Amino acid sequence: MRRSRTWARLTAAIGAAVVVFAAGCGPGGAGGRTLTVWLMSGPVPDDTVNAIGKDFEAAHPGVKVDYQVQQWDGIGQKLTTALTRTSGGPDIIELGTTQDAQYTSQGALQDLTGSVGELNGPQWLPTLKESGAYGGKQYGVPFYAASRVVVYRTDLFRRAGITAPPASADEWLADLAKLKALPGVDPLYLPGQSWYALLSFIWDHGGDLAHNEGGTWRSTVNTPEAKAGFAFYKQLVDTSGTTAAKDTDEATPQQSDVIAKGDTASFIGFGSDLAEVIASNPSLKDKFGAFPIPSRTAGKTAPVLEAGSILAIPANSKNADLAKDWLKIETSAKYQAQLAATDSVPGTSTDTSALRATPVGRAMVAASKDGKVTPVTPRWTAVEADNPLKSALTAYLTGKKSLDQAVSDADSAITKTLTSSS
Incomplete structure (x- = not known):
């Protein structure tokens, strides 16, 4: 990948x-x-x-x-x-x-x-x-x-009255609401096309990306479980009031550049992202903690790519x-x-x-215990090249399409690519 x-x-x-x-x-x-x-x-x-x-x-x-x-x-x-x-x-x-x-x-x-x-x-x-x-x-x-995890500013969490990482998706939403009350603070930097994060939410709600039917792979995005993952993504965006654009991913702009400005309380990423943040703004060293993406089931972590x-x-x-x-x-x-x-x-x-x-x-380490991978099929690279999941997220988050329509369109596009001979 x-x-x-x-x-x-x-x-x-x-x-x-x-x-x-x-x-x-x-x-x-x-x-x-x-x-x-x-x-x-x-x-x-x-x-x-x-x-x-x-x-x-x-x-x-x-x-x-x-x-x-x-x-x-x-x-x-x-x-x-x-x-x-x-x-x-x-x-x-x-x-x-x-x-x-x-x-x-x-x-x-x-x-x-x-x-x-x-x-x-x-x-x-x-x-x-x-x-x-x-x-x-x-x-x-x-x-x-x-594995992507939630990297957070320990000082900003304390200022919001949060004394421990959330143990469930509901607690995570509640914490974001508290952080939103802090003036000038972006509770969670979450661009609208961070489809890697979306996968965790789809899997956590019991959904999947595709399955193999007698040697032919087809999308399974248009299911109640997968749509629940999309809906949770929107909850995070709405609850946090993130300043991130809804039509780009974490690389445009590089989220580490955004975090380095010092007014973001948390983001979803790797240790390498944090290393870039510290390299750009050394004053933030020792101000970050991390926790696995919380599951909707209290006490568990969400599956992670x-x-x-x-x-x-x-x-x-x-x-x-x-x-x-x-x-x-x-x-x-x-x-x-x-x-x-x-x-x-x-x-x-x-x-x-x-x-x-x-x-x-x-x-x-904790997140990797429930790690997953994308479908092991030669056509998945072609799916990622066009990435209907990104398009669906933007259409849904901006209100251009309903959840049902955005997911249905993505499902059709993924299946078309997976079953194509070229």
Whole structure:
């Protein structure tokens, strides 16, 4: 799943250059070979990538590793071109969670089903494992994930008389009403097209996005349960009186830029969003807490989209053996612990102690226990490209369409895309 600028800016140092490691082969003799690794600009820090390279070098003397950082913008076409080459393409690629099925269905990725055990499969994050599977086989290895949580200003909550995070959706609404009474404060920055947040509300009310009927995926958005999720979204907007526009998402403008101005009490996002806020306005450091999106069922958290990435080996790779060895190192407990220390949920580990060291991290760990993914179908990337859910939200929130009409139109559009052959 493609991510916004918030992921990229945390590792600008990675994206600034292509890092080349000297590495080599083991007893099998792979001298003179080059392993090409494509990772996306994201939350994986330089020191982790360098350490993986050094460990690979120690185990494979003589093999050269060409590590290349890619940008999310335009990556689809670049991957399509690379995966159809007869030679010279990448041997390991990072994919968003909605991309694996698309390339797997085209025969572009290697079947890793037989290697799951040696790649620490028992420790895999279930949601990312699901994203990397297709047709009963495994093609992707979990890399890292992140769950959106509610990040809030502890000082503004106290000023409004709120002494503890809400334990239910109703308490959340009540707290927003209290915050609304504070002069000059935006209780919840929630743009009208934050469809990732919408998914939590749809799932929390028992709805879903689509289901598979005998091999054909169809939308399930036009149901009472899914519509209840839309209705709750509108309750949040109306109760908070958010200043956010109803026809844009959290990337336009970047919500971290808005939060950094200092008059927003809460927002839905990642730890990386908060890092950007603090970088822009250091005076806000230590003024934020976080809690999982509350469920309508008191004491529970709402299901949350597990955004993240998986790693795969292209079918045209000439170095699949080396690629698997690199993946063995990356999925080891040593490096998964380092991922947990970067405000990411490690894809292959149950040890989240480092992640729980921060308020956002603790909230993410709690939220991830009920993580979900979008439908694992090759056509879902096409759904996101046009995204009828965004259009439906704007039409409903602005009053241009009734709830029933907005959702019905979105449902029809999603089904049309899912059943299209192109």
